[in-house]
Amino acid sequence: MSTAPAFKRLPRAVREQQMLDAAVKVFSRRGFHAASMDEIAEDAGISKPMVYAYLGTKEELFVACLHREGTRMMQAIAGAAAPDLPADERLWRGLKAFFGFVGAHRDGWAVLYRQARGEQPFAGELATMRARLVEVVAGMLDHALRAEGREITAVDLEVVAYALVGASESLADWLADHPEADPEKTATRMMNVAWLGAGQLLHGVTWRPPAG
Amino acid sequence: MSTAPAFKRLPRAVREQQMLDAAVKVFSRRGFHAASMDEIAEDAGISKPMVYAYLGTKEELFVACLHREGTRMMQAIAGAAAPDLPADERLWRGLKAFFGFVGAHRDGWAVLYRQARGEQPFAGELATMRARLVEVVAGMLDHALRAEGREITAVDLEVVAYALVGASESLADWLADHPEADPEKTATRMMNVAWLGAGQLLHGVTWRPPAG
DNA sequence: GCGTAACCCTACGCACGAGTAGGTATGCTC
DNA sequence: GAGCATACCTACTCGTGCGTAGGGTTACGC
Structure with missing residues (x-):
């Protein structure tokens, strides 16, 4: 005993x-x-x-955290943005899911994420996730483009997608630091900047630097 | 001797x-x-x-680095974007200066910057810099708006500015990781996303979430 | 009931790196 | 050329925290 x-x-x-x-x-x-x-x-x-x-080890543990939280986030987004919807609807739902997830895990995901950007050992893991997101967004834009019979170079497409993902990440950071902010409203604002901008591009409107 | x-x-x-x-x-x-x-x-x-x-100490040294590089960057931007130019011209010149700076200091600034995001002791220093940038961009947009006799809430203005700054930061990261990429071309792409989007907003076009 | 595998602990070794003590050489001023 | 401030060094101390050695206890199959 x-x-x-x-x-x-x-x-x-x-x-x-x-x-x-x-x-x-x-x-x-x-x-x-x-x-x-x-x-x-x-x-x-x-x-x-x-x-x-x-x-x-400590590093492996951190990667495990990153992986679990990242997978959860990707699932939340993928579950919301069904591939058979029109592009703007998909983008909207994806953004809503994304900001909703970040809002619900303010102290978890967002901060983990910030950590990972800095330390080299984790940059790879993170880059993989971001690449998946960028790919999804780029695919979305490309699909919408083809539906209009238009084309755009792959690099341009990628960079635009990257800018959108980046802007979203930054707003997610902002959201994590503002406990009073509403995730859905943040998603709406992001949609405004992203879609009106991307929408213009999709309709063939482009901005050109002034000569000289 | x-x-x-x-x-x-x-x-x-x-x-x-x-x-x-x-x-x-x-x-x-x-x-x-x-x-x-x-x-x-x-x-x-x-x-x-x-x-x-x-x-x-080590922390103080890091802050000193951040401060020197940050000041240089702000000067590069401020020197390029004269306040008496029209908003789109200012934004364009500012972006060009920003990406030019990052491109010229790929291994320095961008990485330093990434570090600072993660570690709490430096978040403040960084937030200050970002806040200055956001303020500048927001002022730019606000100025353009008033010129058209339009208004927008301060929060909306700030969030849009924040999104633009965030998107630029992310593209700067991308630029830092792609040695072959051209800073000016990156600035052009950013301008496309930013200005066409912001331009629409300035003209009163807004996106609204679907009902339900 | 008995072996064995899965859980779980206390207590340490040890390297690494921030920060310091205490002292030496050099050039500048008068 | 004496005095003094400034530039500079070698050689430590000491805390911190990762990772482990070695051993105990509970459940589960048979």
Whole structure:
């Protein structure tokens, strides 16, 4: 007869999720480097070696966080923007889903994301995700273009898509820093800038630099 | 007669610039945390205590880098976008100056900038700079609006400005990662998205979410 | 009921890098 | 050429936090 342990033995899958929850929380609050594995372990209600046993080193743990949250976000967007809708409708729904997700995870995703931009080890992971987003947006624009019998070079298409994704990311940052702001209203504003701009381009209106 | 020292005695102002040059280089390559003061000192051709004596702690050094580079950038933009020009001309010149600057400092500014977004201690410094930019852009749009006898809420104005600045920042990131890309061409593309979009808004065209 | 695998812990080693103590050489002023 | 400020160095201290060694306990199959 030993004293009843204060902790519960839980299956691996459950603990892993708890650890990831804790890691997202701590990484967000402190930043990648200032976060300590001890704090993450404590927050998860577990001891440090368990974290190493299940999720590996600190870097691997961070990538795991990024991956889980990123996948969730992509699913939220993909689920909202059905591919058979017209382009503007898809863009609108995608934006709404995106800002809705960020709004619901202000302290989680957005901050994790900011971290990842800086540290080289994670830039790749992030670039992959962004590339997927850009591809989706570019595909959307291209589809709308072809429907009008128009063409545009692949690079131009990519850059426009990149600008739109970038603008959205920045507004997401802004949203994360403004707890009082409404995600849907932010999405509307983004749609205004993005669609009216992209819409003009789609109709063949282009801006040209003044001569000289 | 002592052996001639390998180093030269230089006035403080000169050494400080050398140190900042080295710091920008090392911070960019390694990231804030992975960069060591030893490496920065070595790269500057000086010993560590000199860095501490002149520029202070690691954080202070980083802020000094950010400040110098940021000031240079703001000057480049301000010098290009004279306030008496029409709004579209100002925006175009500002964008050209901005992307020109980033293109000329690909490894310096852009990476430094990315670092600062993540680490809390520097977020403030960065936010200040961004706020100045947003203010300038918002003022530009507001001016153009009033010239047409139109009005818009301050928040909407700020968010649109924020989106434009954000999109530009993202394209700057893209530019930094694509050594072959042409800064002016990138500025043109940004102008297309920004101005056609903003231009529509300025003419009273707005996008509204579908009902339901 | 008994072996074995899965969970889980306490306690440490150890490297790394920020920041400092204390001292030396050089040039400038009068 | 004595005095003084400035430029500069070598060689440490010391905290912090990643990652691990080694061992205990509970559940589950058979």
